[in-house]
Amino acid sequence: MLIRNKLLLRFTLLVVGIQLALSAFIYYFSAFSREQRYYHRLEAKAVLAARLLIRRANLDTAVLHSFRRADLLTMHQEYIGIYNEGNQLLYGLGKPLRPVPDSVYLNQIRGPRPAHFQLGGREGVGVLYQHQGRNYRVLLVGQDVFGAREFAKLRLLLLVGNLGALVLIIMAGWYFTDQALRPIARVVRQVKRITASNLSRRVAEGNRRDEIAQLAITFNEMLSGLEQAFESQKSFLSHASHELRTPLTNLLGTLETSLAYDHDLAEARQSTASAMEEIRRLIALTNGLLALAKADDTAFRCEPVRLDECMTQALTMCKTKYPTRTIRLAFDDLPDEVEDPFMVMGNAHLLTTVVFNLLDNACKYSTGTVSSTLGYANATTVRLTIADAGSGMSAAELAHIFEPLYRGNNGRQVPGHGLGLPITRKIVQRHGGQLTLASVPGEGTTATVQLPGVG
Known part of the structure; x- marks a missing residue:
């Protein structure tokens, strides 16, 4: 059922229910009031008749017979009966109570x-x-x-009034429902005009205060995210195709040259070595793309991990890769509230990959000493900082540094594919943390990782 119809139905049922409850109250209150008025009138006349017939006339038969019906009979279908202690009728005037015996009613008068x-x-x-x-x-x-006639008129008035009010309620409900849903209909029309080819369009946000405006704002934020994701995907595909095309072209050219011009074993071995190098580049690039895809997986096993142990493993791996490079490790003062230092929830292998990628980047783009510091940003957040003294990056390059396959000007002469930082950032985000980079051209780059601590 459409929301419009649901709102109309609920509004109609609610108002009709209130109206029927009010009508029922009026009906039963009027019935009770009429009954009480008439009983009060009967009681007054019964007492008057008793005073007149018993006290004044003293139930004298000669006197009682002198009363005419018009003297006492003023009500429709009236009956007056006076009975003694033995329930014997002493005086009766009007329509009798038959077929029910008088004693049935007299026994209730106590x-x-x-x-x-x-x-x-x-x-x-x-x-x-x-x-x-x-x-x-x-x-x-x-x-x-007369009371019954007035009550019949009241019933007719309530019936006609309720039917007329029902029609007005439905019309009013339809009108107000249409007015309430008109902004949503406008948003729907605007959304239908947005396609994958024009994600830059936005929905009108109205007054930016009510619920419809908040829905439009949320939808625009989602569109901004989608637009950014589409642009990142286009950039990724462009860079990936370029990165894949270059080694494939080189590999094909090497093999064609070898087939056409290599006539002895030495030349063939040299061409084969070149082809193998290009294949290794392809394998490294493919593994990097696979790692980037796996970094989006949130189903990894999560358990308490000591980040300082991950740091030690990454330092050992980095020193093996860069044996001549100086890498320093320092520890900040620990907060008093921390009982088990540098403990985080996550996957030890992935966190080691994070530290190694950052150390590898620092060693790759800097020839000086690399400094790493492990400490706490506050009592609940573990902080890792890795700084180098390399060439640094500009603000424009930092804005794109986390895009897959993007490489800054200082990295075009260094082997790599621009996948390390995107993979590292996604792993950190999957662990509920944050990775930030700060860089100054000519001075170096500082990478900071913050992760939720345990204990």
Whole structure:
């Protein structure tokens, strides 16, 4: 079901429910009020009849017979009955109570409070009246014709009013639902015009305060991320095709040259060595792309890892690769709150790869001493800093340094494919950390890794 129809249905049911509850309250309150008014009227007349017939006339038969119906009969279908203590009828005027015996009602008249009865279409009261030490029971029954007519008019008014209000409620609900969903419909129309070829378009954000505006802002932020991802993908494909095409072209050229011009074993061996070197470049590039893809995997086993041990392993690997390079390791002061230093949650192999990649970059682009420092940014964050004194990078180069296969001006003469930093950053992010680079041309580059600590 459409949200428009759901809102309309719920709005209609809610308002109709409130309206019916109010109508029911009015109906039953009016019925109760009419009944109480009529019973009060019957009680007053019953007491008046008792005073007139028992106290004044003293139930004298000659006097009672002198009363005409018009003298006491003022209610529709009225009946007045006076009974003694033995429930014998002493005086009766009007339509009798048959077929129900009078004793059925007289036995309910016991205390000083009047008794109320429902007799088919009539209503009645019974009053206990004392005179000269004797108890008399007075029954007064009548039919509230005028009250019933007014009540019928009220029922008709409520029925017509509720039906008319239902129509108005549906119309009002449709109008307000349309007004409420109109901004969403506008957003939907704008979104439908956005395709992969024009991700630069954005949705109107309205007043930037209500829920619809927040939805539009969130969608625009998502579009910005998608646009950036598409641009990164295009750049990655462009660089990957270039990086793959160069060794493949060189390999093909070497093999064609060898086939055409190599006539002795020495020349063939030299061409084969060149081809093998290009194949090694292809393998290294392929392994780098595979590692970059695996860096997005969040299903690796996560356990407590000592980052200083990962640092030691990475230093050993780096010294093996760069035996003449000086790499210094220092430790900052530990916070007092830390019980188990340099403990983080993650994968030891991946974290060792992070440290090695950063050390390898520092050694690759710098001929001086490489400094590494392990410490804490605060009581819950482990911080690793690796600094070199190389040529550094400009701000424009830093803006693209984490793009796969991107290489700065200072790295075009150094072997590599521009995959180390993107892989390193993704691994750090998968561990809930952050990798930042700061560089000054001519002074060097500093890489900082911050990871959530344990304990």
